[in-house]
Amino acid sequence: MSYKTRLSLLISIDSFIVMFSIFIGYWLIMPNAQIVTTALLLSSVALFVFHHIFAHLFKLYKRVWQYASIKELSAIFMAVSFSIAALGIFQLVAFQTIFSRTLLITWMLHILFIGASRFSWRLYRDTQLRVDHTKKRTLIIGAGNGGMIVARQLLNSDTSELRPVAFIDDASSKQQLEIMGVPVVGQMEDLLSIVETKVIDHIIIAIPSLSKTELNNIFSLCSETKIRTQIMPSMEDLMSGRVNVNQIRDVQVEDLLGRDPVELDQRKIGARLSNKKVLVTGAGGSIGSEVCRQIAKFKPKQLLLLGHGENSIYAIEMELRTLYPEMDISPVIADVQDETRMYEVMEMFKPDSVYHAAAHKHVPLMERNPHEAIKNNVIGTRNVAEAASAAGVDSFVMISTDKAVNPTSVMGASKRIAEMVVQYMDRRSTTKFVAVRFGNVLGSRGSVIPLFKKQIEVGGPVTVTDPEMVRYFMTIPEASRLVLQAGALAEGGETFVLDMGEPVKIVDLAKNLIRLSGFSERDIPIKYTGMRPGEKLFEELLGENEVHSEQIYPMIYRGKTPPVNMSVIDRLIEEFGYMESDRLRQHVLDIAHFREKHLVAVTGAK
Template identity: 55%
Template structure:
């Protein structure tokens, strides 16, 4: 209905209610026996009260409300407007009597008409809401929903689910730990138990979906509730943010599936915004690998600290193009440059540093897939080792203030090429820090949920395809952290850096990969090994069952941040290290006589003695290298003899 027609209709209804209210007031005042003189004054009373009341209603925006969604706020508005109308009527009547005119309207009529008008207007709106917004009864297509949390968020969710026919969920009961609500009714739904009763309630009521409406609860508390819910066959959904309740944005659309992040039980990371702003704001910040999972999140978060300019450097044009478009949309005033470059190209790195003169560098560019790097060690060395060396040396040469290397827990007592190359990268920045004004630091953490190539997206894809979900070993354990959380701690570590540290992020409790797979299957509403098979494929080359965060010689020390620790720098000869590093670089880039992968691994072992390379691999590396050299020498001899002829 058009706005003008709607107002005319409401005015007509309200006019009828007001006129009837005045007549009823006379009947009440005189107990249904109205004396003759007051019949004559009644038209004046009706006209005056009607005119004033409708005028107040109009100018108080009473007709701008959508009465289908009327609640206590609308009732308060009705009472306020009828009270204002009563006051105006009494003032006008007093003015008329003061002028010498006595119409003969009893004062009690005004009070009674205020009461009856309020009841009539409020009743009409309530009736309209009942007619237009009557709750939908449970239908065959509905899934029964159990709402955990009978607070503000839970009642709002129940209200939406009950009154909107488009949703597939229908609330049947609440779960709440508050003893005052237990076995009571909230919003027409019974509170049938506490969190401990969830499995029994789901079974008794035939619940299909559990909705967690606990936006203000601690992450650890939410994780505990989810743990109980996983014992049932019901799917689990969650209302994520407390701000939804604060701003009144709770709706069906804010309910989402439970993610693995919710299972970790990790409270939000507290960030020292002032400390970060001091070293990032109004500075030129270079992010290598800016198109990757960590690099792109670094770009998003640093953009919020108003850098003077942000340099997004990456080798893949598509990923850099994607983060550029995102930043352009979300931060239209941000000054940035996109740089397509390979960190292995030293001359290109010199050009970038010379042109833009960054003050802060976050080095996130790296090859990180363990099995792939096992088969291609030369590429891991070129990117992770030589690339880091190029960028770090340029940072030293051009006087960068801070250099933050993104490392990994796989660098500790490494069993893989990838982990060993990242350990060498750490040693490069530590060696440079000893003789540079730049503050070189490394930040080491475990797996990040949702990053490219991480296990979670792979599991989700396997579940979508109907399985099986493949796990390498039933006892394999990993540390996990969300991408935004890891990046916040990386930026924070840069703020507290003094130079030379290896910062270790508190990853919480390690998680079994097999348990993670089972949890993901259950969160998808399926049963492991019944709907989706879990298969164990065996450990891949370079993998180990347990990751570590510190080497034995590093030890640990606390920082001003309760989630960041410092590993003491390892003691090693820089001169000897650099000599071995040069040999490794020549071997990796030797196109004339390609070095066997096993020999490269042996050279990595020489640089990082804690690299757990099997003795048989070392022996094979030596034998294959000798054979390769013999072939090359024979070819050289043949070429030389041919030239003489």
């Protein structure tokens, strides 16, 4: 029905009700009296005018009545009440009396008939049009606000293939109640029997405040039903503004493995970023781009997106310009290996803070290309750090990795040496230099999850190096928030580490992904391929000589690292181009492990 047709129909119905209800009201009081009188005719016309004035003021004709609720009923009440009150004033002025009993009954008839005309359409849609037996019978877990929103969305949707038929909620006070006509039929312990007795085709988890552990427990039980299970967004996603409450999606491995988010110190981070110039290297990468998104929320004076790949920098630039059209965003195409260019950029823009995310991070690739690891991770870090110091940058945060602890790979060793560069720079510069160590980042480029997903798409097998291999995991937003928090906590020279909970077996991750994709291990087999060069069975976040046991911020620890003579790293940078790959690999591991010949204390302080 078009807007004009709908408007004409509602006005016609209301006009009929208004014109005749006063006569009906008078007849109910005085059934034997003459109904058509001059006073009643004039009152009827006046009520017609007053009603449409107040109907316009309270927007009765602009409301979507198929979603009618208390607000719509209140609007009817207010429009009718003001109309009757205005008519009473009119009668007092015109006839020096008020037909009070007639007006009272007319008021009740108006609310009854106008309300019925609106709500009858919703009742018809809910009881007749919406009963589509081809839709999937859906069980909603959680009968709170989230569950109510999901139920309302599904009931009011003509396009959704889902029809809510029952709620499950552990609150005993909600048992045997109905929400929007959908009954609460039991608790989580009853899930399997409810799915069978209610012939459930689909499950939605509608508790946005669930912790990761609680979600894991619920999803594990849901997976036993072999029925597709979806989830509404988490509180973290809702509060960040990335999604709205109505977006229902499949459960993802990030939901099950990611940790409960660490709350940021908004005041400290805001003081570091708001109305400041901020530069991010590697801004087109998975971590760098998310760091940029998080920074943008704090309204910096200028956000500099530095990267080597023009396509990735263009993509994050366009995304941020769409979200923050008033922000000064400057893309900078540059290679951190180019020392002259780094000095030019720092001198030109003079940023207040630098977040250094540019790096090579793929372990097997760097084992085969050790010279590139040194050029990008060590020389690139030194170039950016020295240029930042020369330009008087206030703080410099380098993104490192847990593979830098007791490294067995060129990539890990190169990141460890980059940490040494940062710590050395902190001792000789007024800039505050710090490093932040991550575990594996879920969904980042080159991570295991995209690989597993592709393998599942083609029917497997899913390749796992070793059944005992474990890793720490965190989400991309969480990693990026830690970077910002580290910058706010920086005093200079620290290595910050997030308490990442218990490590996860890679084979369990593979099994979760297979299950989330709707398959079993019979459909998608797991194949063990053996450890690759440079890999370890487990990762560490801090070495034995680095640990500070106390948290400096909830879930954040600070490590301490022995200093190293920068001349050792300078010689590496000067000579690495002449070394064969095997010799270079051993040399960087010696430096990263502080072999005795390299342990030369650095003297001096800021």
